[in-house]
Amino acid sequence: MMQGLSPLRLALSRCRGGFAAVAGFSFVINLLVLSTSIYMLQVYDRVLPGRSVETLVYLTLIAAAALAAMGALEFFRSRLLVQLGTWIDRVLSPQVLGRGLENALRGSSYRTEALRDLATLRGYLGGGGIMALFDAPWMPLYLGFIFLLHPLLGLLALGGAIVLFCLALANNALTAGTLKQANADSARAYQAADAGFRNAEVIDGMGMGGVLARRWDAANASVLALQTTASDWAGLINAFTKPFRMFLQVAVLGLGAWLSLRHEVSPGAMIAASIIMSRALAPVEQAIATWKQTTAAREAWRRLDRMFEAPSLRPPGMELPRPQGRLSVEAVAYTPAGAKEPVLRNLSFVVPPGQVLAVIGPSAAGKSTLARLIVGMLSPQQGRVRLDGVDVFSWNRTDFGSYVGYLPQDVELxxxxxxxxxxxxxxxxxxxxxxxxxxxxxxxxxxxxxxxxxxxxxxxxxxxxxxxxxxxxxxxxxxxxPALVVLDEPNSNLDAVGEEALNQAIAAMKEAGSTVVIVAHRPSLMVNVDCVLVLNDGQPQMFGPRDGVLAQLRRPEQQSAAPQVRVVSSERTGS
Known part of the structure; x- marks a missing residue:
């Protein structure tokens, strides 16, 4: 039954026992709350008329024991909710991080925000908002007790509860949409600010700080305006809620006093009804006070649930033995998301183990895209990229990463x-x-x-x-x-000494039996190359032994007469 559940729903389903325990604690706590009202009834109706000190002492001891038990259960309930939130965070955070990485590869902006959403859920489980959800179902118990004291007192309490519930609905209607928009705008504003921080040198060097500050100020002003609007409505609701609840207590006391004068209820019932009604309405008032946190947690849940419901970027894959290093690209075509034309098409070649392939061509020819396809970061729409016959995209990433080395064009440490x-x-x-x-x-x-x-x-x-x-x-x-090393323009920031060290590293990897793929612009990296692939406008223009391809490139008049060069097997290459 649980196989079709997302990781988020599955984690919550595994907490059902814990939440059931919280509900059980809430039931006992709400029963024990009645002890103060029962104590008042007994004091006013039995102790004072009978002037019994012994009864007063026993009643006080019983009430004190009940309140002590209630305090202990409140602590256990709160502690259990915090532990449930922590457990959910520990279980889901690796998966949320993994999905965030997948979103980054897809180009989605929902990445670090997913981790913040998980923290929001954890904080909500340990806060007061969820307590109101567990206490609210016991409102009928309190209202029923007030009805037992007198039907008119019960009707007054019920009417007050209905009004407060309507206020809670109004609070949601007036603030939920605005807060949702404010949260979305805030996330975009922070993403823009993070991009600015990552490019601080460019911003400072080109004097773009003022522009960045103005863009942030405009975005932040929009967020603040939305949050202010939501806060104003919530403040208005809260400003009416508290006085109204206090008025209800006054009204219950007044009605109880009137009924007591008519000898329909005792003075103890009057005091007990006021105390019980205050407790009965507390969850509604608490829900209104924490509505912003509840809305934030609900939106965080929806975003996380949508993220987990989206198909995974790749299957988990099984662990495989270390590959020999035979790289094969089979009729590959790749079109980025949102693009109309493919970046790579009709691409096929094979590199035997232990050989070095150089990929060259003009800018925007698809060289870096090919590098990403080879290391399994991208999946081609057509064809396959295989290492020792295994699709690199579906290979278990942790296992695959131990066999592969990758140096991107923009090095990130x-x-x-x-x-x-x-x-x-x-x-x-x-x-x-x-x-x-x-x-x-x-x-x-x-x-x-x-x-x-x-x-x-x-x-x-x-x-x-x-x-x-x-x-x-x-x-x-x-x-x-590693068995396969992919280097995307590895000498773009190197001087002559660095290039010499790079060539020595390529020679060492080749001698160790590793397959090496180099995206190169400078001829200085061709020393240890066995075969060369020339890309032009996403298509293979030449592929073959290094000396043969370079010789062809030096004869432009022959290229213009015969642009399609015969592909020569790289197994015949010589260094």
């Missing part, structure tokens, strides 16, 4: 130490970390830093130069000698 970044944010084996750094030619440079491999590099490697970031990114790609 993570906050932490150089050691952690090379080891892909794991503790890592020091020997393997140093081996990867040596292979990338960055070991000596790391040792010259203040704390060596334990140097904190800051946000996005801010303490490093562009060339240093790229070489540490290369070491990360070479960590544990």
């Amino acid at each position: 993570f906050p932490g130490t150089i050691r952690e970044n090379i080891a892909r944010m794991e503790q890592g084996d020091p020997a393997e970390i140093v081996a990867a750094a040596r292979m990338a030619g960055v070991h000596e440079m790391i040792l010259r830093l203040p704390n060596g491999y334990d140097t904190e590099i800051g946000e996005q490697g801010s303490v490093l130069s562009g060339g240093q970031r790229q070489r540490i990114g290369l070491a990360r790609a070479l960590y544990r000698r």
Whole structure:
């Protein structure tokens, strides 16, 4: 029955026992609340007329014990709700993070907001808003008790409850839509601000700070206006709710006094009715006071549920043995989301294990897209990309990542130490970390830093130069000698020394038997290349041994006469 549930609904279904316990605590708590009213009835109707001190002492002890038990149950209920919220967060946060990464690959903006939504749900479970939901079902119990005291008192309490319930509905109608819009606008404003922070150097260098501030101010002003409108309506409702509830208590006392003068109820019943009605209406008043949090939690639930209901980017996949490194691209065509024309089409080639392929071509030819397809970040609409015959997109990502190294065109390092970044944010084996750094030619440079491999590099490697970031990114790609290494313009920020180290790293990987794919612009990276793929406008223009393809590229007159060059098997290449 639970197989079709999303992870969010499945996690909540597994908490049913905990929520049932919370409901049981609420039932007992709300029964014990009646102890004060019963105490008042007994004091006014038995103790005072009978002048019995002994009865008063026993009644007081019983009431004190009931209130102590109620306090203990309130603590256990609150603690249980906090633990349920924490458990749900711990169970779902890895899945929410994974779905957020998938959304980032899809180009969706709902990423870090999903983690904030999960935190909102956790906070709501431990707050007062959900307490009102568990206490509200026991309102009929209190109203029934008041009816037992006198039908007129019951009708007055029921009428007051109906008015407060209508106020709660009005509060929702007047604020829910506005708060939803404000939350959406706020998320977009913060996303724009985060983009500005990530590009602080460009903004500062080109004097764009004023423009960014004005755009933020306009977006923030719109959010504040919506939130102010919602707060004004909620304040208006609250301003009427509290005096009205106090008036109801006055009215109950007045009606009770009138009925007492007519000898229809006792003075104790008058006091008890006032206390019980206050408790009966408390959940409604609390729900109105926490309506903003309830609305936020409800919207967070809906967004998370929609995210989990969307199909996963890829199946989980099973773990497979380390591949040999045979890369095959089979009739691949890829069109980005929202685009009309494919970026790649009619693309087929094979690279045997241990060989180095260079992908060259003009800008916007589809080279970086091909690199992403090879490492399984994207899935082609047609054809397949396979490593040792296995579709790279459907391969288990954790398993696949241990066999693949990838250096993107824009190198992103993570906050932490150089050691952690090379080891892909794991503790890592020091020997393997140093081996990867040596292979990338960055070991000596790391040792010259203040704390060596334990140097904190800051946000996005801010303490490093562009060339240093790229070489540490290369070491990360070479960590544990992967079977397949994909390097997207790995020398874009390197000087002559860095390029020499890069060529040595490529030679070392080739000697170790790794298959290497290089997206290159400079001929200096062709030293260790076995075969070359030339892309033009998303289509393969040439593919074959390095020397043959480069010779063809040097004869433009022959290319114009015969643009389609015969594809030569890369197995015949020579370095």
